[in-house]
Amino acid sequence: MTTIASLSAAELGDLYAARELSPVEVARDALARIERFEPEVNAFVVRDEPVTLAMAQAAEARWLKGEAFGPLDGVPVTIKDNLGVAGWPMRRGSALASDAPFQQDAPATARLREAGCVFLGKTTMPEYGWKGVGDSPLSGITRNPWDVSTGPGGSSSGAAVAAALNLGCIHLGTDGAGSVRIPAAFCGVFGLKPTYGRVPAWPASVMGFLAHLGPLTRTVRDSALAMNAIGQPDARDMTAFKHPPPDFTAGLDRGVRGLRIAWSPRLGGDALVDPEIAALTHAAALTFRELGATVEEVDPGIDDPIATLMTLWSAGAALALRSTDAAGRAQMDPGLVAVAEMGERIESAAYVDALLYQRNALAYQMAQFHERFDLLLTPTLPLPAFAVGRNTPEHGGYGEDWTRWTPLTYPFNITQQPAAAVPCGLTSAGLPASLQIVGAFGNDALVMQAAASFESARPFARVDAPIKSI
Structure with missing residues (x-):
């Protein structure tokens, strides 16, 4: 039986056009399920039912008049709490941040509003997005719906939970x-990190050229629809693309026949990959061979760029906290404070070297690699979701540094390439595994095309309600 909770954005648009469903019905259904599930998962930091219903009523009126703004009119969406929404606070997971309404929509928010989307609320994140798990001094602990004793990953924690449900x-x-990719992987949804600049950002992130904006969705097509909207130019971001995006839905059905695909189980490093994750992602990679692509196991030949990442990351944290005194820092996530203090000790020349020369060298290596291979496949993460409230797993040799269990994601922030997390099965404990698809700079369409081909062959598992500890 088809329910509203099972419908995608693409399906909603068709049903609205046929007058078989209304945006108000969909919004009320979503609000009811949020009310039901929120005590178990804690995915939202802002909810505003009157605003949500007013937006849904306006969308319904447009569809009834035959004046819908487009395929996303009336589709319910959420916004991460480090993105501006006019009239709602933007606190970035920090209890010290002002709860005053933000005055402007961020570019991506504005594009969704212009498309007629219905805003359900703002989603949780760790303080200033500094780590890959989902707790903050502002909102507490966010939980993974596949097993509420585990975490959803971060920093787009609430977004991934909301997408999964x-x-x-x-x-x-x-x-x-x-x-985007870490919580997408832990929560079993599709998450896209587009090419840097494809989605304009404002205000600029303290993480600078590392920070990308992207969608998390249950289907690849819904992310493609989202990218058509949020990828539009915006003059407030001087680093963003100045031309409109292609129609990312146009090539989703082209398949992968004839593509040259590289499969790298560890990116050539020493990542501690869980045996079940290794098996599930390897099987997923071989699926592309069945779909007609050439798949070869080969590493891209890059060194782990952790030093480059931490130079830029800690400097960004230092910038975020530069106006926060000792009393304020005492109320913040201690890990964030420690990283900021590390950043305060970085010399300017070392920062510029990482920002310009080290980033460029890695990007050039990957550009050369993509002359041989259209796409690169890796596990998104080397492990399934672990106990909630921790920065690292209790066991497994990862230590206390959360970046040690994310070595397969951050290299592609440094190179600014598009990369997607694609669900590829469940472990014996019922936790999602995820395959990462990486494309050459600017080739977002091919990444989504490959992900859609895989989705058609291996439909993604779904969770309909939070599951208690298994």
Whole structure:
């Protein structure tokens, strides 16, 4: 039986056009499920039912008049709490941040509003998005719906949880070292980190050229629809693309026959890959061979760029906290404070070297690699979701540094390439595994095309309600 909770954004548009469903019905259904599930998962930091219903009523009126703005009119969406929404606070997961309404929509928010989307609320994140898990001093702990004793990953924590439970069809996230792909992987949804600049950003992230904006969705097509909207130019971001995006839905059905695809189980490094994740992602990679692509196991030949990442990451944290005194820092996530203090000790020459020369050298290596291969496949993460409230797993040799279990995501923030997390099965404990698809700079369409081909062959598993500890 088809339910509203099972419908995608693409399906909603067709049903609205046929007058078989209304945006108000969909919004009320989403709000009811948020009310039901929120005590178990804690995915939202802002909810505003009167605004949500007013937007849904306006969309319904447009569809009834035959004046819909487009295929996303009336589609429910959520916004991560580090993106501006006019009239709602933007606190970035920090209890110290002002709760005053933000005055302007961020570019991506504005494009969704112009498309007629219905805003359900703002989603949780760790403080300033500094880590890959989902707790903050502002909102507490966010939980993974596949097993509420585990975490959803971060920093787009609430966005991934909302996507997994279909609390809205499109969920805006940000990704500075994996922050779309990490929670997408743990929560079993599709998450896209587009090419840097494809989605304009404002205000600029303190993480600078590492920070990408992208959607988390239950289907690849819904992300493509989202990218058609949020990828439009915006003069407030001087680093963003100045030309409109292609229609990312146009090539989704072209398949992967004839593509040259590289499969790298560890990116040539020493990542501690869980045996079940290794098996599931390897099988997923071989699926592309069945779909007609050439698949070869080969590493791209890059060194782990952790030093480059941490130079830029810690400097960004230092910038975020530069006006926060000792009393304020005492109320913040201690890990964020430690990273900021590390950043305060970085010499300017070392920062510029990482920003310009080290980034460029890695990007050039990957550009050369993509002359041989159209796409690169890796596990998105080397492990399934682990116990909630921790920065690293209790066991597994990862230590206390969260970047040690994310070595396969952050290299592609440094190179600014498009990369997507694609669900590829469940472990014996019922937790999602995820395959990462990486494309050459600017080739977002091919990444989504390959992901859609895989989705057709291996439909993604779904979770309909939070599951208690297994």
